[in-house]
Each structure stands twice: as C-alpha cells, then as structure tokens.
Amino acid sequence: MSYTPTKAPGIPLSDYLRRGDLMAQACPSREVLKHVTSKWGVLVLMALRIETLRFSALRRKVGGVSERMLAQTLQNLENDGFLNRVSYDVVPPHVEYSLTPLGQEAAEKVGVLADWIEVSMPKIAQVWGEREQSEALLKV
Amino acid sequence: MSYTPTKAPGIPLSDYLRRGDLMAQACPSREVLKHVTSKWGVLVLMALRIETLRFSALRRKVGGVSERMLAQTLQNLENDGFLNRVSYDVVPPHVEYSLTPLGQEAAEKVGVLADWIEVSMPKIAQVWGEREQSEALLKV
DNA sequence: CGACATACTAACGAATAGTTAGTACGCACA
DNA sequence: TGTGCGTACTAACTATTCGTTAGTATGTCG
Numbered sequence: 001m002s003y004t005p006t007k008a009p010g011i012p013l014s015d016y017l018r019r020g021d022l023m024a025q026a027c028p029s030r031e032v033l034k035h036v037t038s039k040w041g042v043l044v045l046m047a048l049r050i051e052t053l054r055f056s057a058l059r060r061k062v063g064g065v066s067e068r069m070l071a072q073t074l075q076n077l078e079n080d081g082f083l084n085r086v087s088y089d090v091v092p093p094h095v096e097y098s099l100t101p102l103g104q105e106a107a108e109k110v111g112v113l114a115d116w117i118e119v120s121m122p123k124i125a126q127v128w129g130e131r132e133q134s135e136a137l138l139k140v
Numbered sequence: 141m142s143y144t145p146t147k148a149p150g151i152p153l154s155d156y157l158r159r160g161d162l163m164a165q166a167c168p169s170r171e172v173l174k175h176v177t178s179k180w181g182v183l184v185l186m187a188l189r190i191e192t193l194r195f196s197a198l199r200r201k202v203g204g205v206s207e208r209m210l211a212q213t214l215q216n217l218e219n220d221g222f223l224n225r226v227s228y229d230v231v232p233p234h235v236e237y238s239l240t241p242l243g244q245e246a247a248e249k250v251g252v253l254a255d256w257i258e259v260s261m262p263k264i265a266q267v268w269g270e271r272e273q274s275e276a277l278l279k280v
Numbered sequence: 281c282g283a284c285a286t287a288c289t290a291a292c293g294a295a296t297a298g299t300t301a302g303t304a305c306g307c308a309c310a
Numbered sequence: 311t312g313t314g315c316g317t318a319c320t321a322a323c324t325a326t327t328c329g330t331t332a333g334t335a336t337g338t339c340g
Contacts (some may be wrong), residue, residue: 022183022254025203030179036257037177039170043162055287060268063165066329071288078205081267091336092286102263109253116249117176121160121169123242125207127221179297195318206298231305232317266314 035080036106040073042064045082045099045107046114052098082106175220176246180205180213185222185239185247186254192238222246 020029035041043062047053053061059070074097077083082103088094099107160169175181184201187193193201199210214237216225222243228234239247 020258020263022186022258023201024205028265029257032257032261032264033182033254034179036253037179037182039174039177042173042177042243046162054286061163063163066331067288068290068329068331072328079268080264081253087287090286091289092284092338093335095287102260102267105256105260109256111244113176113249113253114173116163116245117169117172118160120242120245121172124172124220125168127242129220131219196316206300207319208300208321209298212297227318230306230317232315233304233319235318 032080035073035076036082036110038073038076040069041077042110042114044070044073044077045103047108048083048097048099049107049111052096055093055095055097058097070137077103172220175213175216176222176250178213178216179204180209181217181256182250184210184213184217185243185250188223188237188243189241189247189251192236195235195237198237 020032021027022029022033036045043065044058048056055070055074058074059065062070065073071135074083074085078085083102084089084098084100086096086098088096097110159166160172161175162169176185180202183205184198187198187201195210195214198214199205199207202210205213214223214225218225221240224238224240226236226238228236
C-alpha cells in the first residue's frame with residue numbers, strides 16, 4: 001500500500017505534510033483518519049491499549065472480526081506507524097502486536113471518544129426511544 | 141431507521157443501555173460509533189463545531205461529499221440526537237443544521253482526535269517514506 | 281493416523297458507498 | 311415567455327469495500 005494521494009491542483013503536497021487538513025479532499029490525512037476510525041481500527045487500538053496481544057487473542061477479544069478484516073486492519077495500522085509487529089519464526093506461527101508511542105497517543109484520543117460513547121449510550125438510546133414514539137404517533 | 145440491535149444470548153439489553161460495551165458484538169454502541177467515526181460523520185461534526193450551516197454550505201465546506209452521503213450522514217447524526225435540523229418552508233428549500241449539546245460533546249472528542257491527526261501527519265508521512273525505502277531495497 | 285492450533289492469503293458473494301439524474305418552485309435575465 | 315439557476319433532497323444504478331469460507335505449512339496431542 002504505497003502513498004499516492006490525489007493532489008489538489010495548485011496546492012503543493014508539502015503543505016499537507018506540514019500539517020494535515022481533513023476538510024481538503026486531497027489531503028492524505030483522510031487516509032489516516034479512515035484507518036484510525038474504521039470500525040475495527042478503533043477496537044484494535046482499544047484492545048492493545050491494555051496489553052500486547054497475539055493475532056488470535058485479538059480476534060477473540062474484539063468481538064465479531066473476521067480474520068481477513070483483522071489482518072487488513074493490523075496491516076494498515078502498522079503501515080501508519082501505530083503498531084509494532086513481532087513475529088517468531090515457529091510453527092504454528094506466533095506474532096505479537098503492540099502499540100508504538102505514536103499508536104499509544106492515537107489510542108488515547110480514540111479511547112476518550114470510545115469511553116464517551118459507552119457512557120453516553122443511555123442518553124442516545126433515549127433519543128432513539130423518543131423518536132420511535134413520535135413516529136408511531138404519526139402513523140395513527 | 142428503528143432501533144433493533146441483535147441481542148447477544150444471555151446478556152440483557154438493558155445491560156448495554158446502562159453503559160455500552162464496544163467490544164461486545166451485539167452492543168448498540170457500535171452503531172453510534174459507526175455514525176460518529178464514519179468518514180463524513182467526523183467531518184460534518186467538525187464543520188458544525190464552528191457554526192450553524194445550511195445543507196449546501198456544508199457540502200461546500202466538507203470537500204468531496206456527494207449529496208446522497210451528506211444527506212445520509214446528517215440523518216444518522218440527527219437520529220442519534222447529535223444534530224438539530226431546522227427547516228423553513230420556502231422555495232428554494234432552506235434547512236439549517238447545528239449541534240445539540242450532546243453533539244457538541246461528541247464533536248469535541250472527535251475534534252481532539254482530528255486535530256491530533258492533522259498535527260501528527262508529518263510523523264506518519266515519515267513512516268510511509270521509510271517504509272517505501274525499505275521496500276525498494278528488498279526489490280534490489 | 282487424523283485432528284487441532286496459528287497467522288495468514290485467495291476467491292467469491294453480500295453489503296455499502298458513491299455517482300448521476302430527477303423533482304418542486306421561484307427568481308433573474310433575455 | 312422561456313431558458314437556466316439554486317436548494318434540499320430521493321431513486322436508481324454502479325463501483326468499491328466488507329465479510330465469509332476455504333486453503334496453507336507444520337509441529338503436538340490423542
């Protein structure tokens with residue numbers, strides 16, 4: 001997965017690399033955002049915030065990931081410099097994943113959001129409930 | 141869009157609604173996470189953190205959204221209670237979107253992450269560069 | 281001698297994202 | 311008076327991505 005963003009005409013790429021601009025369509029930071037905030041990306045970062053884990057342990061911890069998606073997610077995060085991948089050359093294979101310092105920072109920010117969502121679930125569920133009720137009223 | 145999560149056997153739904161658990165496959169908080177961290181969800185929250193905006197102004201501000209995706213994203217966020225939608229009954233249509241207090245909280249957390257990514261872009265781009273170099277070496 | 285475990289990849293069908301075209305209606309310009 | 315523009319959408323279609331299943335190597339256990 002090499003780094004070949006579509007360049008916006010007139011804006012030098014180096015400008016984006018000095019500091020990203022997510023609102024700009026051509027900015028490579030959108031790729032990183034995608035990796036970090038992807039469904040499985042978030043959960044992997046959360047899982048590894050606690051401890052170093054092997055592939056299959058991660059798979060058990062993160063409920064519902066397929067092997068393909070987990071492998072892909074791990075590769076993306078490794079490419080962006082968020083993960084360390086240490087593989088021991090034995091059979092059966094043994095590979096350990098852990099966060100790099102950059103990954104720890106990312107996981108921290110994502111963690112704040114994830115925690116907030118978990119804590120705010122009751123409020124959000126309440127909104128869902130109210131909406132259902134008013135929809136029901138409209139039908140009568 | 142009604143609220144019908146797949147229930148994990150043995151775990152009462154009310155447990156998830158007391159506080160979400162993102163690692164649990166059946167937890168409805170995953171839906172919320174998806175809406176908030178979706179590509180366009182993030183950018184819409186960022187854009188509305190600054191000011192109330194109309195549909196087409198949002199579209200111009202968030203580079204590269206299609207109308208369909210913007211409409212869908214706005215509906216999701218509105219359903220979760222993050223957005224206020226105020227529509228004036230005139231022609232041509234005039235609809236204003238703004239953040240609810242809940243939405244402001246979400247936008248704040250997402251904003252910290254987004255800012256961090258923008259600021260960290262140089263570091264990440266550097267990792268990309270190094271990886272490209274070592275890949276090139278392997279080919280020789 | 282199977283069966284199982286691990287960390288993957290290839291191939292395929294299913295779901296999701298994105299694109300394009302259309303709608304109602306009023307206004308400006310020619 | 312008619313041609314075109316602007317707004318906030320939705321429907322229909324296509325491209326892309328996701329997810330599921332099956333395969334691989336090889337050592338240990340029953």
